[in-house]
Amino acid sequence: MATGRTHRPATRSRGIPEATVARLPLYLRALTALSERSVPTVSSEELAAAAGVNSAKLRKDFSYLGSYGTRGVGYDVEYLVYQISRELGLTQDWPVVIVGIGNLGAALANYGGFASRGFRVAALIDADPSMAGRPVAGIPVQHTDDLEAIIEENGVSIGVIATPAGAAQQVCDRLVAAGVTSILNFAPTVLSVPDGVDVRKVDLSIELQILAFHEQRKAGEEAPGEAGGDITPPAAPPAAAVRRRGEGTEQGPDGDMPAVMPA
Amino acid sequence: MATGRTHRPATRSRGIPEATVARLPLYLRALTALSERSVPTVSSEELAAAAGVNSAKLRKDFSYLGSYGTRGVGYDVEYLVYQISRELGLTQDWPVVIVGIGNLGAALANYGGFASRGFRVAALIDADPSMAGRPVAGIPVQHTDDLEAIIEENGVSIGVIATPAGAAQQVCDRLVAAGVTSILNFAPTVLSVPDGVDVRKVDLSIELQILAFHEQRKAGEEAPGEAGGDITPPAAPPAAAVRRRGEGTEQGPDGDMPAVMPA
DNA sequence: GTTTGTGAAATGATTCACAGCG
DNA sequence: CGCTGTGAATCATTTCACAAAC
Numbered sequence: 001m002a003t004g005r006t007h008r009p010a011t012r013s014r015g016i017p018e019a020t021v022a023r024l025p026l027y028l029r030a031l032t033a034l035s036e037r038s039v040p041t042v043s044s045e046e047l048a049a050a051a052g053v054n055s056a057k058l059r060k061d062f063s064y065l066g067s068y069g070t071r072g073v074g075y076d077v078e079y080l081v082y083q084i085s086r087e088l089g090l091t092q093d094w095p096v097v098i099v100g101i102g103n104l105g106a107a108l109a110n111y112g113g114f115a116s117r118g119f120r121v122a123a124l125i126d127a128d129p130s131m132a133g134r135p136v137a138g139i140p141v142q143h144t145d146d147l148e149a150i151i152e153e154n155g156v157s158i159g160v161i162a163t164p165a166g167a168a169q170q171v172c173d174r175l176v177a178a179g180v181t182s183i184l185n186f187a188p189t190v191l192s193v194p195d196g197v198d199v200r201k202v203d204l205s206i207e208l209q210i211l212a213f214h215e216q217r218k219a220g221e222e223a224p225g226e227a228g229g230d231i232t233p234p235a236a237p238p239a240a241a242v243r244r245r246g247e248g249t250e251q252g253p254d255g256d257m258p259a260v261m262p263a
Numbered sequence: 264m265a266t267g268r269t270h271r272p273a274t275r276s277r278g279i280p281e282a283t284v285a286r287l288p289l290y291l292r293a294l295t296a297l298s299e300r301s302v303p304t305v306s307s308e309e310l311a312a313a314a315g316v317n318s319a320k321l322r323k324d325f326s327y328l329g330s331y332g333t334r335g336v337g338y339d340v341e342y343l344v345y346q347i348s349r350e351l352g353l354t355q356d357w358p359v360v361i362v363g364i365g366n367l368g369a370a371l372a373n374y375g376g377f378a379s380r381g382f383r384v385a386a387l388i389d390a391d392p393s394m395a396g397r398p399v400a401g402i403p404v405q406h407t408d409d410l411e412a413i414i415e416e417n418g419v420s421i422g423v424i425a426t427p428a429g430a431a432q433q434v435c436d437r438l439v440a441a442g443v444t445s446i447l448n449f450a451p452t453v454l455s456v457p458d459g460v461d462v463r464k465v466d467l468s469i470e471l472q473i474l475a476f477h478e479q480r481k482a483g484e485e486a487p488g489e490a491g492g493d494i495t496p497p498a499a500p501p502a503a504a505v506r507r508r509g510e511g512t513e514q515g516p517d518g519d520m521p522a523v524m525p526a
Numbered sequence: 527g528t529t530t531g532t533g534a535a536a537t538g539a540t541t542c543a544c545a546g547c548g
Numbered sequence: 549c550g551c552t553g554t555g556a557a558t559c560a561t562t563t564c565a566c567a568a569a570c
Contacts, residue, residue, distance in 0.1 A: 019539060025472040029451060043551065052453035055551095056541055063553055071547045071552045088472050089479030096471070103373045107366035113451055113468035118475065157482075158474055181481060182474040188292060188376055190315035198477045200470050205376035207463050208359070208421065209288040209351050211445040212381065214461045215420055216352030218444060282561060306529065318529095319563055326531055334530040334569040 095122035100163030109137035358385035363426030372400035414441035
C-alpha cells in the first residue's frame with residue numbers, strides 16, 4: 001500500500017500479513033463497542049459478524065497474534081482489546097500534525113475517532129498567514145514556516161497531508177526532512193518518499209470511481225440517472241486495431257464494446 | 264471490499280479483477296495529467312512511475328481491458344483516457360447525494376475531484392432543520408425528510424454517508440429503500456445492506472492505525488514521541504496460558520512480548 | 527532496437543474442514 | 549458438546565521473462 005518504494009514483506013517483519021493488519025482496527029472497533037456494553041466474551045462468529053468479515057478469516061487473523069481465545073468459550077473482550085491495541089501500537093500516544101487546514105483538514109481536526117484511539121492532534125499547520133492563530137477544533141493554526149520546529153518539539157512521526165495536490169509533494173518533503181516517517185495523504189497525488197517512510201493514501205474520488213464501475217455493471221447498459229454519455233468525445237484510436245482477449249471461447253453476455261472507435 | 268454480503272466474483276463479471284479496478288482511477292489520474300501537458304504517448308514504464316506502481320502490473324492490468332498499446336511505442340494518452348473512463352463508467356453522469364453535512368460532508372461537497380470525474384453532487388441532506396436552505400458549496404442543504412423524494416427525482420444511485428456513526432445504518436436503510444445501490448460510507452460503522460448493494464468505506468482512523476502499526480515496528484521498542492504507554496491497563500488474561508506460534512525455528516529478532524500478562 | 531502482451535511461476539490471501547482443547 | 553486454532557486446498561494477485569509486433 002505504500003506509494004513510492006518497494007516495501008519489504010512488512011518493514012523488517014515478524015510476519016503479520018498486511019491484510020490482517022488492515023483488519024485489526026475493524027476488530028478493535030467492534031470489540032470496543034462490546035466492551036462498552038460490558039460483554040465479557042465473544043465467539044469468533046459473533047465478533048466476525050460485528051466486524052463485517054467471516055469467522056474463518058477472523059480466527060486466522062488472530063492466530064497470527066497468538067492464541068488468545070478459549071476453546072468452547074470464545075475470546076475475552078477486554079483482553080483482546082488490549083492485545084490488539086498493543087499490536088497496533090495504540091497503547092502509546094502518537095502525536096500527529098495535520099497540514100492544510102481547509103475544509104478537509106478542519107474535518108480531520110474535529111474528527112473524534114483520532115483521540116479515542118491513541119492519536120493526538122499536536123498541531124495544525126497551514127500556508128495561509130491569515131489562518132495563523134485562528135483556532136480550529138480548539139487548536140490554534142500555525143504557519144507552515146514553523147513546520148520543522150513543530151515536528152521536532154512535539155516528536156511527531158506521523159503527518160497528515162490535506163493540502164491541495166500541488167502543494168502535497170513539497171509539504172511531504174519537508175515533513176520527511178523534519179523526521180516524519182509515516183504519512184497519511186489526502187491529496188490526490190502520488191507522493192514519492194525515501195525508503196523507510198510509509199505513505200497511505202485516501203482518495204475520495206477513487207472510491208467513488210470504483211463504485212461507479214460496479215454500478216455500471218449492475219445497470220446493464222441503461223442510462224444511470226440522468227442523460228446518457230456525451231461527455232468525452234471518443235478520441236482517435238492509435239494506428240493498431242483493437243483486439244479483445246479470449247478468442248471464441250467463454251465470453252461475457254452483454255454485447256457492449258463498439259469494436260473500433262470511429263475516427 | 265463490500266462490507267456486508269458475499270459479493271460474487273465481480274457483480275456478474277466479464278472478469279476484470281478487483282485489484283485492477285481499484286488501480287484504474289490511479290492510471291486515469293496520471294493519464295489526465297499527461298493529457299493536460301499534451302503528451303501524446305507514454306510507455307508502460309513512464310505511466311507506471313507516474314501512477315506509483317510497477318510496469319509489469321500496469322501492463323497486466325491493461326491487458327484485461329484489451330490491447331490498447333502499440334509495441335515499440337507505448338500507449339496513446341487520449342485514447343487510453345477514454346478507454347479507462349468508459350470502463351469505469353465515467354463517460355456517464357453520476358448524480359450523488361451526500362448525507363450528513365458536518366465538517367466532513369461540507370469538505371466532500373467542496374471537493375473538486377468529484378465534478379472533474381463524472382460525478383455531480385445532486386443534493387446535500389442533513390437532519391438538522393436549522394441547516395435547511397443554507398448553501399454549502401453553492402448547493403442548498405435539504406432536510407432528511409425529503410430524502411426519498413430527492414433520490415427519486417434525481418435518479419440517484421450513489422449515496423455518500425458522512426453522518427455520525429449512530430445515524431449511519433438508518434440513513435443507509437433509507438437510501439437503499441429509495442433505490443440507491445452504491446454507498447460510500449465515511450461513518451465508522453459496519454453497514455449491513457441487502458444483496459446487490461455495494462458499500463465501500465473510508466475510515467480515517469483505520470488508516471492512521473495501520474500507519475501506527477508500521478511506525479511501531481520501525482521504532483523498535485523505544486517510546487515514539489511523547490510519554491511511553493500507560494494508556495490501557497494490561498487487563499486480565501483469560502484462564503488459558505498464552506502461546507505464540509512458531510516453536511524454536513525462525514523467529515523474529517526483537518525479544519518483545521512479556522510472555523504472560525501480570526494479573 | 528523498443529516496448530507491449532501474456533503464459534507460467536511465485537507469492538499472498540481466503541476458505542475449508544477438522545483435530546484438539548476446554 | 550462448542551469453539552478455537554491451524555494445516556491443507558483453493559483462489560487471487562503479483563512478478564518474471566520472453567516471444568511477437570512495431
